[in-house]
Amino acid sequence: MDINTLCVHSGNKDHSNGAVSMPIYQSATFSHLGVGKSTGYDYSRLANPTRTELETIITKLEYGYDAMAFSTGMAAIVAVMDMFSPGDHIIASDDLYGGSYRFFNNISNKNGLRFDFVDTSNVDNVKKHISKDTKAIFVETPSNPMMHVSDIGLLSELGKENNILVIVDNTFLTPYFMNPIHLGANIVIHSGTKYLGGHNDTLAGFIIVDSEELSEKLRFIYKTVGACLSPFDSWLLIRGIKTLAIRMEKQQANAKVIAEWLTKHPKIKNVNYIGLETHPGFDISKKQGRGFGAMISFETDLEETAVKLLENVQIILYAESLGGVETLITYPMLQTHADVPQEEREKLGINEKFLRLSVGIEDYEDLIYDLETALK
Known part of the structure; x- marks a missing residue:
């Protein structure tokens, strides 16, 4: 089946x-x-x-x-x-x-x-x-x-x-x-x-x-x-x-578009999404799975940019957790990974400029507009 x-x-x-x-x-x-x-x-x-x-x-x-x-x-x-x-x-x-x-x-x-x-x-x-x-x-x-x-x-x-x-x-x-x-x-x-x-x-x-x-x-x-x-x-x-199947397909489709958009934004330094062909794990992901999911993490150019983004998004919600129909953005160093020692966090790349995005099922153009407006 x-x-x-x-x-x-x-x-x-x-x-x-x-x-x-x-x-x-x-x-x-x-x-x-x-x-x-x-x-x-x-x-x-x-x-x-x-x-x-x-x-x-x-x-x-x-x-x-x-x-x-x-x-x-x-x-x-x-x-x-x-x-x-x-x-x-x-x-x-x-x-x-x-x-x-x-x-x-x-x-x-x-x-x-x-x-x-x-x-x-x-x-x-x-x-x-x-x-x-x-x-x-x-x-x-x-x-x-x-x-x-x-x-x-x-x-x-x-x-x-x-x-x-x-x-x-x-x-x-x-x-x-x-x-x-x-x-x-x-x-x-x-x-x-x-x-x-x-x-x-x-x-x-x-x-x-x-x-x-x-x-x-x-x-x-x-x-x-x-x-x-x-x-x-x-x-x-x-x-x-x-509704898992239809949600995952929609969230993945949105994530692919948003990840590609983030890679071209001048205030975004690095984008981690396993559905990008430039991701080092892309081939392994294709081999062992049927898709790439809807989780993205990225690093901004400055701490001020990350904070501004978190405080100015309107559709996207600044909240912990992931995987729901709503798009959520998280500040790992203060939220999901706050208990990881600073030295170990930063060695991994989880710093004051680093954000995680769980892409939801909203219209991707609205999500991109929200990110673009918050980054101005």
């Missing part, structure tokens, strides 16, 4: 009364049919019919073995890290969402995990850091916010050779544009708050796994920690995913 159809029709659905929309089972607990008898639902922390519908959809979209829906994307990452033990070593992309970096360097380190942050777009960098204690490679591709592209296939081969899990955060491209499990990854993570929800109205996270073994480990953590997605929020995600 084509992914456009899967977005609309990939769930089990509840057709017992002819409902086209999956009901919201707003129940914390479920009655038993008798001693030792269950409908399959006992308590909503363990499972809920609305959430199961959503997890079925995500499993099919990512071609996984199982999927779990969490209260946030960070809750999903926390659950994955809970699989590891003190002394375990993890290789992670050096350009990561600031919340992931904060969690790894504070909570995970406190719990005894060790991290090396490397440029995972260069497989040789990853090879150099593998040790007998290495248990996983954690990758964002494209990365947040520098848009570095890692070759999931090559990293997955490296993982299999060394019995190392490959974990891919697929938030930026979504299962509509890329399927990391097809490329050899073991675990896929999403912030469902972003493109999967698509409307900036709820928080959610997902873990998708490629095997029964990983499913059992993570479902145990899932039910024990209890950071599961509520029935109503599950329903919002089901509704959001129905």
Whole structure:
């Protein structure tokens, strides 16, 4: 079945009364049919019919073995890290969402995990850091916010050779544009708050796994920690995913035009968009995905230009997050990456002139006019 159809029709659905929309089972607990008898639902922390519908959809979209829906994307990452033990070593992309970096360097380190942050777009960098204690490679591709592209296939081969899990955060491209499990990854993570929800109205996270073994480990953590997605929020995600395909196509089309426009503006120094043929990861992106997404980052000529742009846009909203139908612009050094030490931020290129743009579904000419006016 084509992914456009899967977005609309990939769930089990509840057709017992002819409902086209999956009901919201707003129940914390479920009655038993008798001693030792269950409908399959006992308590909503363990499972809920609305959430199961959503997890079925995500499993099919990512071609996984199982999927779990969490209260946030960070809750999903926390659950994955809970699989590891003190002394375990993890290789992670050096350009990561600031919340992931904060969690790894504070909570995970406190719990005894060790991290090396490397440029995972260069497989040789990853090879150099593998040790007998290495248990996983954690990758964002494209990365947040520098848009570095890692070759999931090559990293997955490296993982299999060394019995190392490959974990891919697929938030930026979504299962509509890329399927990391097809490329050899073991675990896929999403912030469902972003493109999967698509409307900036709820928080959610997902873990998708490629095997029964990983499913059992993570479902145990899932039910024990209890950071599961509520029935109503599950329903919002089901509704959001129905329009994922058309949103992603429109947002990508807008992003391509805007990225090309930014490259020609005299006050813009560098533009990072993986759909530009000049991007160093362009060929890898074409090889491992079906599209380039709608995330752009860029550097202005001066700090004053960046601040002026943020304070003068009218249609574009100066706000954190990404992936919704509204175009959002973010100042990473003060927002998403504020907890990354200044020296490390600047080494990556995240400075006072650096901005990130999540392109929405508005008319691209209006968005360009908004940027052009704010830059004057």
